[in-house]
Amino acid sequence: MATVAASTSTPAQSISTFFHAPLATNSARSKAITEAIAFFICKDIQPYSVVENEGFQYLLHILEPRYHIPNRKLFTDKEIPLLYEKVRHEIAKSLSNAKRVAITVDGWTSRATDSYVTVTAHYIDEEWVLQNHVLQTRPFNEAHTGNNLGLLLKDVCCTWNIADKNPALVTDNAKNMLLAGVRAEINPHVRCIAHTLNLASQKSLKVDRVSELLVKVRKITTFFHRSPQATEVLREMQAQLHMPNHKLIHDVPTRWNSSLDMLERFWEQQPAVLNTLLSRKIKRGEGLASLTEEDMTLIPEVIKLMSPLKVATTLLSEEKHPTISMISPIQAKLQKHFQPDESDLLEISVMKERFRQDFDGRYTYLQDLLYYAAVLDPRFKDLAFLEDHGTKDMVFTKLTAEVVMMEEEVRIYSINRS
Known part of the structure; x- marks a missing residue:
């Protein structure tokens, strides 16, 4: 009976092997799955060891029994670096077509108490869609002085070829961040309203x-x-x-x-x-x-x-949407809300x-720009939040003059090109 069982099981094993022959590692299907795993690791911030997890391996076996999962070394040494270079090239190309760029920078500490700095770029692409990209997250073991952070910002702008795009800067209100903007010679420098x-x-x-x-x-x-x-x-x-x-x-x-x-x-x-x-x-x-x-x-x-x-x-x-146009309306709303009232408890x-002392005056150095941003937002274009009609007229006059000047520059540029 044992001999019969052995002889009858051989054809079944051969058929199974025939229909589930392993995918060649250089096949299009195998490459696509490997690249998808690399994307999954990066996009969902998964550890490289996820490819060794039993549940993950079972999932892929059900989806594609013929696929052999590579070990984590392939992802650390090859797939992730390739994906990084691909994405970096795409972002650099997209950034090169941007007219203006805004960058944000912030420092943070990991659970392992390692210090990092992240720099993000924000711009409108050719399809008028707001794009956001993390340009750099790097260990920052130097002292977090304004001078060191300013040098980092200069290096980032140089590396990504955005220094000539007259970038704007958004940071929190920390003194070292304010000094970093001065050291990097980036203007305007907008303080994060949420942090304020x-x-x-x-x-x-x-x-x-x-x-x-x-x-x-x-x-x-x-x-x-x-x-x-x-x-x-x-x-x-x-x-x-x-x-x-x-x-x-x-x-x-x-x-x-x-x-x-x-x-x-x-x-x-x-x-x-x-x-x-x-x-x-x-x-x-x-x-x-x-x-x-x-x-x-x-x-x-x-x-x-x-x-x-x-x-x-x-x-x-x-x-997904710019928020600078909301700063002035929110300022006006909160300043009115925090006015003293006789019926208030002590x-x-x-x-x-306390709130007014800290909040009022935070954006006086940038007030005209904030008004312009509000005017250009259809929700606030009439500046209804401003009670001073003189200020309204001044904003409309200045902005109109700037638009006329821009139109003249475009006209002269067109004439010179022709």
């Missing part, structure tokens, strides 16, 4: 009474995050009170809007939270401070004051003052 709002909002939230309130809410949130028992009782209370089953949100020190998110969620859930804290089923920590009546009065007022800032930040967090009045 973050700084002014942080100053506003540091008012003593408000800061103390955030500490109390933060401790309560931390208590629920660390206590499974308290979380379970909270779910029961939410069900009894017919409230949404939402978890409390913990804020992040570097993001002001996360503090607002924390307050909003606490205020939404405060009936269930307060009832849970009074329950005998849980054991409260000694450091958990009780909220006073004044605290409960202040929370909705803080939310009301800061909510427009959250909306503005969301509007400005765009990648803490709200101080918050408004």
